[in-house]
Amino acid sequence: MMLITYLSFGVVGVICIVLQYWVRQTDKSPAIGNNPTFLQFQRVYFAAYLPAVVADWFQGPYLYKLYSHYGFQEDQIAMLYVCGFASNVLLGTWAPVAAEKFGRQKLCIIFTIIYSIACFFKLSQSYGVLILGRILGGIATSLLFSSFEAWYIHEHIESNDFPKEWIAVTFSKATFWNSILAVLAGIVANVSAEWLGLGPVSPFMLAIPCLVVSGLVVATQWKENYGKQQVKFGKSCFNGLRDIVTDSRIFLIGMIQSLFESSMYIFIFIWTPVLDPANASLGIVFSSFMVCALIGSAIFQLLLARRVLVVNLLGGAVACALFGYFVCIFATNPHNTNHRLAFVAFLLIEVAVGIYFPAMSNIRSRVVPEKVRLSVMTWFRVPLNLIACIVLMTLHNNSFRHGNRLIFVVCTALMAIASLALVKFISIVKDDEELGLGQTQEEEEEQLVPAV
Known part of the structure; x- marks a missing residue:
């Protein structure tokens, strides 16, 4: 498994370098922020x-x-x-x-x-x-x-x-x-x-x-x-909670974020006990994960430049993670764990993470109003951490101790629910021209040009 770890790191490293170079070649945005004072800051x-x-x-x-x-x-x-x-x-x-x-x-x-x-x-x-x-x-x-x-x-x-x-x-x-x-x-x-x-x-x-x-x-x-x-903490939290409850778009985005990121937190705990028995080099495995996240980020930028909708990119990230966790259910058979298959699935999950964060950040910036964003994000963190804590604490209950497979069953279920929430979210915002989530980047720019 150690040799596989190093070979995989080399392969994903080469893929990452190629994609990052491709991103730089396709980036036609004007250079800004070259002021010497700004660069020193x-x-x-x-x-x-x-x-x-x-x-x-x-x-x-x-x-x-x-x-x-x-x-x-x-x-x-x-x-x-x-x-x-x-x-x-x-x-x-x-x-x-x-x-x-x-x-x-x-x-x-x-x-x-x-x-x-x-x-x-x-x-x-x-x-x-x-x-x-x-x-x-x-x-x-x-x-x-x-x-x-x-x-x-x-x-x-x-x-x-x-x-x-x-x-x-x-x-x-x-x-x-x-x-x-x-x-x-x-x-x-x-x-x-x-x-x-x-x-x-x-x-x-x-x-x-x-x-x-x-x-x-x-x-x-x-x-x-x-x-x-001075920030009035109580009032700020109340306003954020009110917006979550009354705006279905914010509620669904918070739901998707909590489900996806709680699964990610659980993954942070579980990947080591899955791979460590196979004598994997944990530091190199971790670096491979980070390279795959960079690959996901590059895929996001390349597809966005090719006019793929941001909501579709978020859907791709959720689907990719769902598939990765689903594969892990079979890879972590308590009687015969397939460490190599689990490692490949983990890399796929990290690619999904790399796509997810810029996509979610983009959508959240459009859906959540700036004045309540801090309090809304605070509320989003509560179910996120709560889900991760509940899943990990079930390890104390002997009736739930069926090995790592159960953890991935839970993560797969969480991502399936996130997928349903995303479908509902897309159905709500697809005709909302103000958000522009149903438009390509070029179409949004065209709307900013006044008609002659």
Whole structure:
């Protein structure tokens, strides 16, 4: 299985390079954001943000392996994951409000401190200490994906008065380098844990210097900023919930997002115990997953440029994931697991993830009003994490312990429901000209040209 792992990484790597080159060749959008002051501002942001995300990626390949290495059983490991998901959803709702009130720079510094402590706790074999580490990790993750972005947007618009359309340029670069660094992080983690024989805790120790660098850049190169007005958390949440309940389009988008991403969270837990018994190189497997996500992103861009509707691309992602989970049901036979087939199915699921995120982001930006987007996204996170927690916690119940196959049966069912919700969503929005989801990109542009 180890040889298959490395060969697969090489194959998907070549496919990714070809597709990315193709994307660059077909991209005819004008170059914007070449202002020297803007580029310097970007560099200051990336100098803090990219080390932070590298630290996060270092911890992906060997988290389950570490807990297993310490001798914990699958149900105990599942509870550790649940603690991380629960703290993320409970405190993730608080993070944006805290950033507005106490300062986004402070929250970013606090992130680096909390995440460093969480990594240090991985050195302990005490179950209680590891649970505390997972809780701190959940808090840190919610800060990473809220405070950094909020700081940048405020500085971009309020302090530097750059054009708003340049924000997309920065986040596009951030997404690209985030993906590249995720692939490299998997390789480095594999070298550290397996080639050098430092064990599964070593990637977590590698994350700490990255967090220190990020914290120092934030502390010395960033300036503090706050929200213009205090966020009324209760009112904001109520308005978001009202829009979800009263607007069927938002409700269905939230349903699709919760079902797809909860399955993805479950997948994050389950892929290691499926492949680890076959002696797979976990770091290289992780890097292969990240390359496949890049392939999915390139497929999205290429098909969008060829006037494929965004809703159809989202449908393709859901169908691809559904098929991948369905194949996993047969690959994870408790009596004879087909590790190679499971690995191929996992790669297919990651391609679906790469298509899903830009497609969902595009649709959500059109369907969810800007003024309630933060609160709506907060509500979306609740069922997302709740589903993942419930599925993982059933591992404690002996009547449900039928191996990994049951997990993939659940994921397949979730994706089937997501497919039905997407069909309903398409039937609602197909004639909505204001959203433009039933139009190609060229047709949308033509509508903006006044008739002569």
